[in-house]
Structure formats: C-alpha cells, structure tokens
Amino acid sequence: xxxxxNIETHAFQTEAKxxxxxxxxxxxxxxxxxxxxxxxxxxxxxxxxxxxxxENADLIADDPDYRIDITFDSEAKTLTIADNGIGxxxxxxxxxxxxxxxxxxxxxxxxxxGDQAKDAQLIGQxxxxxxxxxxxxxxxxxxxxxxxxxxxVCWRSKGEDAYELSAAEDLTRGTRVILHLQDDALEFAExxxxxxxxxxxxxxxxxxxxxxxQQFPTPEGEDEVEEKAPEFEAVNSxxxxxxxxRSEVEDDEYREFxxxxxxxxxxxxxxxxxxxxxxxxxTSLLYLPKRAPFDLYNREAPRGLKLxxxxxxxxxxxxxxxxxxLRFVKGVVDSNDLPLNVSREILQEDDRVTSIRNALTKRVxxxxxxxxxxxxxxxxxxxxxxxxxxxxxAGEDFANREALAGLLRFASTGADGSAKTVSLKDxxxxxxEDQEAIYYICAETFETASRSPHLEVFKDKDVEVIxxxxxxxxxLMSMLTEFEGVPFVDVMRGDIALPGEAKxxxxxxxxxxxxxxxxxxLVERISGVLGDKVESVRPSKRLTQxxxxxxxxxxxxxxQMRRIMEASGQSLxxxxxxxxxxxxxxxxxxxxxxxxxxxxxxxxGLLFDQASLAEGGALSDPAGYVERLNRLLLDLLAD
Ligand code: ADP
Ligand code: MG
Numbered sequence: 311x312x313x314x315x316n317i318e319t320h321a322f323q324t325e326a327k328x329x330x331x332x333x334x335x336x337x338x339x340x341x342x343x344x345x346x347x348x349x350x351x352x353x354x355x356x357x358x359x360x361x362x363x364x365e366n367a368d369l370i371a372d373d374p375d376y377r378i379d380i381t382f383d384s385e386a387k388t389l390t391i392a393d394n395g396i397g398x399x400x401x402x403x404x405x406x407x408x409x410x411x412x413x414x415x416x417x418x419x420x421x422x423x424g425d426q427a428k429d430a431q432l433i434g435q436x437x438x439x440x441x442x443x444x445x446x447x448x449x450x451x452x453x454x455x456x457x458x459x460x461x462x463v464c465w466r467s468k469g470e471d472a473y474e475l476s477a478a479e480d481l482t483r484g485t486r487v488i489l490h491l492q493d494d495a496l497e498f499a500e501x502x503x504x505x506x507x508x509x510x511x512x513x514x515x516x517x518x519x520x521x522x523x524q525q526f527p528t529p530e531g532e533d534e535v536e537e538k539a540p541e542f543e544a545v546n547s548x549x550x551x552x553x554x555x556r557s558e559v560e561d562d563e564y565r566e567f568x569x570x571x572x573x574x575x576x577x578x579x580x581x582x583x584x585x586x587x588x589x590x591x592x593t594s595l596l597y598l599p600k601r602a603p604f605d606l607y608n609r610e611a612p613r614g615l616k617l618x619x620x621x622x623x624x625x626x627x628x629x630x631x632x633x634x635x636l637r638f639v640k641g642v643v644d645s646n647d648l649p650l651n652v653s654r655e656i657l658q659e660d661d662r663v664t665s666i667r668n669a670l671t672k673r674v675x676x677x678x679x680x681x682x683x684x685x686x687x688x689x690x691x692x693x694x695x696x697x698x699x700x701x702x703x704a705g706e707d708f709a710n711r712e713a714l715a716g717l718l719r720f721a722s723t724g725a726d727g728s729a730k731t732v733s734l735k736d737x738x739x740x741x742x743e744d745q746e747a748i749y750y751i752c753a754e755t756f757e758t759a760s761r762s763p764h765l766e767v768f769k770d771k772d773v774e775v776i777x778x779x780x781x782x783x784x785x786l787m788s789m790l791t792e793f794e795g796v797p798f799v800d801v802m803r804g805d806i807a808l809p810g811e812a813k814x815x816x817x818x819x820x821x822x823x824x825x826x827x828x829x830x831x832l833v834e835r836i837s838g839v840l841g842d843k844v845e846s847v848r849p850s851k852r853l854t855q856x857x858x859x860x861x862x863x864x865x866x867x868x869x870q871m872r873r874i875m876e877a878s879g880q881s882l883x884x885x886x887x888x889x890x891x892x893x894x895x896x897x898x899x900x901x902x903x904x905x906x907x908x909x910x911x912x913x914x915g916l917l918f919d920q921a922s923l924a925e926g927g928a929l930s931d932p933a934g935y936v937e938r939l940n941r942l943l944l945d946l947l948a949d
Contacts, residue, residue: 316477317474317475318476319472319473319475320404320474321472322471322473323408323410325410326408326441330441334444334469341495342507344446345498345504345508345511347443348391348487349512349515350439350512351439351440352378352392352485353393353395353516353570354395354623355393355395355397355485356393356394356395356396357516357623359457359484360376360623361623362396362457364651369457370457372483373394376395376517376518377519377520378392378393378515378517378518379392379520379521379542380392380504380508380519381521382498382500384496384500387490387493387499388489388490388499389447389491389498389499390486390487390488391486391487392484392486393484393485395484396457396484398454399459399461400463400475402456403465403475404475407452407473439573441469446498447490447492448468448492449467449468449490450487450488450490451464451465451466451490452465452485452486455478455483455484462477462478462481463477463478464476504521505521505545508545511566511569512566512570513563514566514567514570515546515550516549518548519546519548520542520543520544522540522542522543550618552594552644553644559583564581565577568581571597571642572599572640574599574640576599578598578599578600578640579597579598579599579691580681580685580692581598581641582595582596582674582677590647591645591646592645592646593643594615594644594666594670595641595642596639596641597640598677598678598692599640600695602695606637611637612626612627613632614629614631614632615628615640615641615643616641616642619646620645620646622650624648630654630657630663630667631643631667631670632670632671632674633703633707634702635699635700635702635707638696638699643670668709678700678717690719693719698781700717701783701786704718704789704790705785706789715734716733716734718733718734719732719733720732720750720776721756721776721778721779722775722776722777723774728756728777728779732776734793735794737774737776738793738796742809746809747798747799747807748776748792748793748799749768749773749774749776750775750798750799751777751802752784752787752868753777753779753869754869754926755779756779758925760777761924762802762924763856763859764801764859765801766856767808767851771808771809773808781870781874784868784871785871800862801852803862803863803864804861804864805851806851830893831902832902833848833849835910836889839910839911839914839915840889840918844860844889846889848889848890848891849890849893850890850891853890853891853895854892856892856921856924857891857892857917858889858890858891858892858898858920860887860925861888862885862887862888863885863887863888866885866887867882869925889921891917901913901914912938912942915934916935916942919938
C-alpha cells in the first residue's frame with residue numbers, strides 16, 4: 311500500500327463526470343455487459359502490444375503468452391480482470407481513465423436530452439466502455455504497468471467526482487482491474503455466471519479468456535488425493551471470429567463481435583463475411599449498423615475498419631478501405647499481403663489497398679442491393695437512417711453510380727405522403743411507354759415540393775413526379791443525369807415536353823414556338839412591367855390551376871443550392887427566371903382586359919411575388935408585396 315502522502319487526487323473531466331453519472335444511474339437494464347467491455351479493453355490492450363512487439367520483441371520477452379484472466383473472491387466481494395497487454399503509464403491512466411478523449415465528445419454531450427431512454431441510446435453509440443464497471447462496482451481499482459516500463463500505477467475511484475492515483479510496486483506487465491462489487495451485484499462473483507457471460511459475449515476474442523478450473527470436493531469413500539492448486543483454463547474458444555469459416559459462426563456470435571468492433575450497444579442490421587483468395591488475399595467482415603451515429607455528418611469523426619495484417623491488429627479506423635460515403639460501415643479487414651509495419655501514409659498510396667477498397671465498396675453495394683430485394687423492410691429502415699449519406703455516393707462515385715442510383719429511394723406523387731420509398735426502377739416500371747424522362751422537382755420541404763404549381767399539368771395528365779427535399783438533392787441531380795438510359799428532367803426548368811407531345815428539341819420547332827409566344831398580347835405588356843427582373847415572359851404549358859409560375863433556365867443554379875451557397879457567405883450573380891403565365895386563368899383573362907396601366911402593373915407585380923412565394927422563395931421586397939395586396943383588398947372592400 312502506498313503511503314497517504316503519495317496519493318494524488320484528480321477530478322474527473324466534466325464530460326467524464328456526466329457520463330459516469332448516467333452510467334451509474336443504470337442506463338442499461340443489462341448490467342452484465344460491463345464484463346464484455348472490460349474484456350474488450352483487455353483484448354485491445356493485447357492487440358496493441360502484439361503490434362508493438364513486432365518491432366521490439368524485448369517488450370514481451372518476459373511473458374510472451376497473451377491472456378486475460380478472470381478471478382473472483384466471493385467473500386471479499388471482488389472480481390478481477392487481468393491482462394498482460396500493453397498497460398498504461400501514469401499519464402496514460404490520467405488521459406484514458408479520467409477524461410474522454412474521443413473526438414466529438416462535446417457534440418455528444420450537447421446531444422444529451424435528459425430523457426433516459428433517448429440518452430441510453432446515444433450513449434450506446436458513443437460507447438463508454440470502461441465506466442460501465444461502475445454499474446456493478448462501488449469502487450474500482452486499476453493496477454497497471456506499461457510494457458517496457460518499471461513504474462506501476464494504481465488508479466482508484468468510487469465513481470463520484472474524483473479518482474486517486476498512486477505508485478504501485480511489483481506489478482506484472484499489463485492491467486488488472488479490480489471491481490469491489492455492490493451488494494446487489496454479487497452474482498458476478500460466481501463461477502457459473504461468469505463463465506456463461508464470457509461465452510456469451512467474448513467467445514470471439516482472439517486471446518484466451520481464462521478462469522480457474524472448478525474444484526469439486528472429493529466424494530466420500532474415495533482416497534483423499536493431495537490438494538492441487540487449481541489451474542487456469544480457457545473459457546472462450548480464443549479464435550478471432552473472422553478467421554473462422556462462415557458456416558461455423560452463429561448469428562449471435564456475429565452480433566457480439568459487431569458490438570466489440572463498433573462500440574455500438576445495439577445489434578447490427580446486417581453483415582457480410584468473406585474470404586478472398588487469389589492475387590490478393592484478405593478476409594473482410596463488414597457490418598451495417600441499425601442507427602446512424604450522432605456524428606454521421608462530422609467529416610472529421612473517426613471512421614473505417616479495424617485493420618489486421620496476418621491476424622495481427624494494426625490499427626483502428628483505417629479509413630482507406632472504404633469511401634467516405636460508406637463511413638457508417640463497421641468491421642474488420644485482415645490482409646495477408648500488406649507489410650506488418652504499414653502506416654496510414656502507406657495505406658493512402660498502396661495499390662493493394664485501392665483494389666481492396668474497390669472490392670469492399672462493391673461488396674457493400676451488393677449487400678444493400680440484396681437487402682433491398684430480399685428484406686425490403688430492413689432496407690427501408692437503412693434508407694431512413696443513411697439514405698442521405700448514400701446519396702453522396704450516387705453523386706461522387708462515378709464507377710458505381712448506376713448501382714448506387716438503383717439504391718436511391720424518394721418520395722413521389724405516385725406514392726403516399728412524404729415517406730421516401732420509391733426507387734427509380736419502380737418509377738420506370740410505372741411510367742407510360744411514351745414518357746421519355748424521369749420527372750423530378752427539388753424544393754426546401756415536402757410541402758413546397760408536393761404543392762408546387764409546376765406539378766399541375768403532371769397531376770392533370772397523371773404523370774408521376776419524384777419529390778426531392780433533402781439538402782443534398784439539388785447537388786445530387788447536378789451529377790446524376792440519367793438512370794437506365796432515361797434522362798432526368800427538372801419540372802421547374804426550361805421547356806418541358808410532356809409524354810405524348812411532340813418534342814420541341816429541334817430548332818425549327820423552337821423558333822415556331824417562340825413566334826407563338828410573342829403572339830400572345832400579354833407577353834409584351836407583362837414584359838414591360840417586369841423588365842429585367844425576368845429573363846423572359848411566356849405562356850405556360852405547365853399550369854392548369856395557378857395563374858403564374860417562375861421557371862429556371864436549364865443551367866441556372868437551383869434555389870436550394872443557391873440558399874446553401876449564400877448561407878456559406880458566397881455572393882452569387884443574380885439569376886433571372888422565366889415568368890410563365892396561364893392564359894386561361896380567370897385572373898389573366900381579367901388582366902388582359904385591364905386598360906388602366908397602373909393597375910395592370912400592380913396586378914402583375916402581385917402575380918410575380920406570388921409565384922416566388924409558391925416556390926418557397928423569399929421576396930426581395932416583402933413590405934411592398936403586403937402594401938400592394940392591402941391596396942387591392944381596400945379596393946375590393948370599397949366596391
Ligand atoms: P474505448 O475502449 O472505447 O477506447 P474505454 O472507456 O473502454 O473506451 O477505455 C478507455 C481507454 O482506456 C482505452 O481506449 C484504453 O486506452 C484505456 N484502457 C482501458 N482498459 C485498458 C486495459 N485493460 N489496458 C490498457 N489500456 C486500457
Ligand atoms: Mg472499451
């Protein structure tokens with residue numbers, strides 16, 4: 311025991327304190343998982359040492375057999391998990407057990423709601439590992455000595471505000487976590503219970519997890535044999551899960567392994583386990599989570615696979631094996647070809663890594679495609695969580711664009727409500743034979759999209775239009791021009807040709823059309839009022855209900871993208887829309903008959919503002935609009 315004056319007392323970092331509190335107030339109904347977390351840490355520590363020992367074999371010369379030993383003392387009410395892994399130095403203990411150094415911690419804390427059920431879920435995604443010990447212990451001691459160092463450290467805490475540190479002597483290499491069990495947690499000091507937890511959660515760990523063999527009293531009448539000290543025996547199968555053949559691994563084992571690699575507390579949605587032989591040899595085990603992590607859109611958040619080379623753990627978060635848009639995929643890749651001393655820099659440039667990455671990308675896409683066909687409900691759940699991220703892929707991964715486009719799901723005028731359930735294949739199957747485009751509309755919200763005047767003629771003619779209202783959609787559609795050879799057409803842009811109508815693509819028709827437009831007497835009068843606020847004025851083929859709408863030029867930036875760019879502080883050149891009016895609408899018929907030019911101008915101004923409003927746009931002079939409208943109302947009331 312160290313003397314009192316050598317004990318340093320440290321306060322937990324604020325975030326750590328908050329997490330501890332959540333932990334202790336039993337967020338999990340399933341307390342036994344603390345053991346999985348501690349074994350998982352022990353196994354990570356052994357992986358790290360194994361990796362370091364490749365360069366420096368001296369580190370393990372004294373004790374080369376890696377293992378995790380679990381012992382208990384039911385009288386003293388203690389449970390001990392000991393590993394001969396990498397251990398921790400004094401400073402590492404402070405930063406690993408006193409703070410939460412994970413990136414995104416602040417973001418995580420900000421996301422906590424105070425609602426236990428919700429927070430439990432969030433915390434599950436965050437993975438608070440070590441602190442889960444306080445679910446069953448009222449005091450935890452950690453004795454640790456880093457490989458290659460002589461100085462041992464003792465960390466001790468009751469899980470409240472602070473922990474104590476002192477020097478510890480005569481420690482073996484690695485870490486020993488001693489739990490002083492709470493009175494209602496004494497089940498965790500029972501042989502049978504512990505063995506079953508280890509088998510349930512930690513069978514896949516690649517090192518032996520050992521317990522002392524059980525001793526039975528000598529049956530009466532038999533000769534007393536000399537008491538032998540019990541020996542340690544492995545409780546788990548101690549073979550890394552991905553090295554086993556697929557047919558030997560139970561689904562439950564895959565699920566447990568997922569929790570070990572992902573720090574997720576929920577089951578995965580799906581997985582794919584494959585061994586590849588040939589020019590390159592590697593094994594991959596890829597998982598799709600059920601739920602998006604809170605930091606899915608933090609581009610700096612750690613992502614990627616756990617990398618092993620010939621069964622030896624090399625690094626966490628090897629992001630080079632999957633593209634950014636598959637950042638939600640978790641799992642392991644174990645290569646036989648890469649050198650053991652591979653670094654992140656090498657990974658970035660290595661052709662073998664590129665080949666594996668391409669193959670794994672295809673593998674994930676196939677997994678999703680299969681799920682979409684065979685388990686459409688699972689796929690829908692996936693899409694609702696990760697759809698927006700997958701859209702990044704459909705936009706930027708040229709090589710897999712068609713396959714990714716096939717995975718997209720949208721809301722549409724051909725389906726109910728705002729749920730995103732319609733695939734492009736569904737759309738093509740439903741469309742009439744003479745329809746030569748996939749029509750879509752992009753807007754800020756589902757309501758703006760689904761109620762847009764631009765849809766009127768499509769609704770009238772029963773032509774389905776895909777409704778897009780995610781922030782990323784307009785960008786996506788600037789990258790995606792066709793699907794299975796059928797072009798996308800934005801119903802808010804340019805001249806649209808409806809199914810069954812002669813296309814006006816050729817120049818002759820275009821000119822004829824222009825002549826047509828200028829023939830309508832309102833074109834010139836309205837142009838005179840709107841002046842350079844618009845690119846042109848023309849009668850509309852789109853409108854059946856509304857009096858007027860604004861149409862974007864074919865290559866103009868859409869309103870959504872514009873708002874995003876402006877919000878990021880960029881100044882953009884003015885974009886002038888085309889003003890289309892519905893000549894059959896009673897308002898325009900009335901307008902045509904208006905001889906008072908001031909009143910005519912006033913009404914046209916109103917129509918223009920209304921058309922922007924219906925697009926979900928902001929008016930450049932909202933007060934002017936209100937004034938005009940009020941003057942009109944007064945006129946009406948005076949009549
Ligand atoms: P995580 O495992 O997700 O990193 P934990 O809370 O489980 O988070 O553990 C925090 C850190 O404490 C680990 O990252 C590791 O650095 C250190 N640690 C925990 N247990 C051990 C151990 N048995 N040996 C060495 N280091 C450990
Ligand atoms: Mg852990």
